[in-house]
Amino acid sequence: MSFMDILALIVPAAIVSAAPLIFTALGGVFSERSGVVNIGLEGLMLFGAFTGAVTIYYGEQLGLNGAAPWVSFIVAMIVGAMLASIHALASITLKADQVVSGVALNFLAAGLAIFLTKKIFNAGQTPVISERISKSDIPFLSDIPLIGKLFFSNAYLTSYVAVGVALIVWYVLYKTPFGLRLRSVGEHPMAADTMGINVTKVRYIGVLLSGALAGLGGAVYVASISGNFTHSTITGQGFMALAAMIFGKWHPLGALGAALFFGLAQAISISGSHIPFLQDIPKVFLLIAPYVLTILALAGLVGRADAPKALGTPYEKGKR
Amino acid sequence: MQNKNNKVKLLVPLFSVFLGLLIGGIIMLLSGYKPIEAYVALFQGMVGDPYFIGETIRQMSPLILSGLAVAFAFRTGLFNIGVEGQLLVGWLAAVYVGVTVDAPTIVHVPLAILAAAVAGALWGAVPGILKARFKVHEVITTIMMNYIALYSTNEIIRNFLLAPGERTENVKESASLASPFLQSITEYSTLHYGIIVALIAAVIMWFLLWRTTMGYELRAVGFNQHASQYAGINVSKNIVLSMAISGAFAGIAGSMEGLGTYQYMTINAAFTGVGFDGIAVALLGANSAIGVVLGAALFGGLKIGALNMQSIAGVPTELVGVVIALIIFFVACSYIVHWLMNRVSKGGKI
Numbered sequence: 139m140s141f142m143d144i145l146a147l148i149v150p151a152a153i154v155s156a157a158p159l160i161f162t163a164l165g166g167v168f169s170e171r172s173g174v175v176n177i178g179l180e181g182l183m184l185f186g187a188f189t190g191a192v193t194i195y196y197g198e199q200l201g202l203n204g205a206a207p208w209v210s211f212i213v214a215m216i217v218g219a220m221l222a223s224i225h226a227l228a229s230i231t232l233k234a235d236q237v238v239s240g241v242a243l244n245f246l247a248a249g250l251a252i253f254l255t256k257k258i259f260n261a262g263q264t265p266v267i268s269e270r271i272s273k274s275d276i277p278f279l280s281d282i283p284l285i286g287k288l289f290f291s292n293a294y295l296t297s298y299v300a301v302g303v304a305l306i307v308w309y310v311l312y313k314t315p316f317g318l319r320l321r322s323v324g325e326h327p328m329a330a331d332t333m334g335i336n337v338t339k340v341r342y343i344g345v346l347l348s349g350a351l352a353g354l355g356g357a358v359y360v361a362s363i364s365g366n367f368t369h370s371t372i373t374g375q376g377f378m379a380l381a382a383m384i385f386g387k388w389h390p391l392g393a394l395g396a397a398l399f400f401g402l403a404q405a406i407s408i409s410g411s412h413i414p415f416l417q418d419i420p421k422v423f424l425l426i427a428p429y430v431l432t433i434l435a436l437a438g439l440v441g442r443a444d445a446p447k448a449l450g451t452p453y454e455k456g457k458r
Numbered sequence: 459m460q461n462k463n464n465k466v467k468l469l470v471p472l473f474s475v476f477l478g479l480l481i482g483g484i485i486m487l488l489s490g491y492k493p494i495e496a497y498v499a500l501f502q503g504m505v506g507d508p509y510f511i512g513e514t515i516r517q518m519s520p521l522i523l524s525g526l527a528v529a530f531a532f533r534t535g536l537f538n539i540g541v542e543g544q545l546l547v548g549w550l551a552a553v554y555v556g557v558t559v560d561a562p563t564i565v566h567v568p569l570a571i572l573a574a575a576v577a578g579a580l581w582g583a584v585p586g587i588l589k590a591r592f593k594v595h596e597v598i599t600t601i602m603m604n605y606i607a608l609y610s611t612n613e614i615i616r617n618f619l620l621a622p623g624e625r626t627e628n629v630k631e632s633a634s635l636a637s638p639f640l641q642s643i644t645e646y647s648t649l650h651y652g653i654i655v656a657l658i659a660a661v662i663m664w665f666l667l668w669r670t671t672m673g674y675e676l677r678a679v680g681f682n683q684h685a686s687q688y689a690g691i692n693v694s695k696n697i698v699l700s701m702a703i704s705g706a707f708a709g710i711a712g713s714m715e716g717l718g719t720y721q722y723m724t725i726n727a728a729f730t731g732v733g734f735d736g737i738a739v740a741l742l743g744a745n746s747a748i749g750v751v752l753g754a755a756l757f758g759g760l761k762i763g764a765l766n767m768q769s770i771a772g773v774p775t776e777l778v779g780v781v782i783a784l785i786i787f788f789v790a791c792s793y794i795v796h797w798l799m800n801r802v803s804k805g806g807k808i
Contacts, residue, residue, distance in 0.1 A: 238737070
């Protein structure tokens, strides 16, 4: 097996694994940049996966065919934002501990999704969907020698959308007035308030956007990777996305890079047994690699990463 | 003033439980189940007869310990989401000692529990060290450590302790907490002596925090790190110590499963959830030892009662997970309860 063959096996798989993480991590960027910790990404992603599976299933029945997954993405974004509004209400308006509220959100999403699955389908899982996002080559770009085969062939369209969304988020955060407001609210809410920015409103928008993107991440996971929803469809991807966001220093492009890196780690752990060099490493090391690397990265391997200053503290008007 | 505070402390959890059950009932109603029938079945499944009481108490012991672990860390200003991972390594350590060591019961059981405590403490100390030394937030590291624990313990079982059925051998008789006596008085439930260990642990936590110098320092660091530093308390040391003690409680929670309920350890496809439930238990119990015991009684009962609720009223057990989540939300938003109480006590005015 030549080096190129190995790359051709791993790189497309990494891009596929990364897409749901990218969306969810970008959601995390919105929420945490506005100063609200969102441990609930896991739950939001899980509920997005459930919503995606159900919408695609009924979309198929209604004859939406190839459009069903795309419709499900929109529905999952709306439902994700609705679910995130609970976290927003608790942690912004009611000044609850944001980490606790996020943990509760994870419980709620897991309980509710499986409760509803059992109620709707009388089984612990949704039926397997047939309309998935299909793998395809990108015209022209896939003809480029070397890179074309690696990056632009045999991949899902959603993966490229994910990269595009990361660029859009970067633009919104750093080049628009709204982005400036969002970041200022996360760094120094009182100063932002003094300048006439509605801290509560901006934070709500941040959390709702995180819900929408995490919901999208979950639905993309179902439409491209898992094909249905069970209690074990989302086990830790949301936390991985959270880690990717921190790994990427709360920056959209950093989060994109980290998510791609985690995608690579996952792809290696899945297809490692086919690769000569990696065959001899016990699989467990490949499985725990992303988590160990995150810890090492946080411990200073990639330099200081400073969280938004007001992260985790509810804003109280007039309190210094 | 003190009196009023205590009243609020008690009212917040009670009100939260009530609201959680109420919304759970509304969800049942909306999805076409009968809430009253379901809750009656749930209650009967908690304490309806000696068998259910035995099962509820059995379920309580790991929950008390994981609740103590979370509460202990909370008291010192830390958030230990890693109880699940610490529980898994503790479970493995206890089973390892239970399977490989030969000793009389009086030595074997304490030794296995000690092994679990040490394993949990070491696993918990890592995020503590990272926090103290590199200022890495413990919430993220403990979550990562959970996954590392899950995959690593599975791999260790697979390579060194595997028995037919994707699990380890049973622990030796001398390391078992199982009690034919307790089982016989509860119509052959799976009740075991673990509850005694859990209650002793609750007393130890109370004593450590409130009756020792170490506890005073730990709480001081929890209240205000900068003031503690100024007063000459070694903040870094206390952070590591707190996470290690918290991890020790979590490790012992794992030994409850290993030496009591199952007598072995399975290769876990996913987390047990006991560690995460500990967060809920600690919150509901206001991070006090006695509160944790009461909270564990409620959640242990809800989990056991859920099975009865499913078989009699047909409501999926996951509804209880939803109710527990709602209870945490309401406890976290105790602001609402304070606000409501203020309104009531001031005659309708805020």
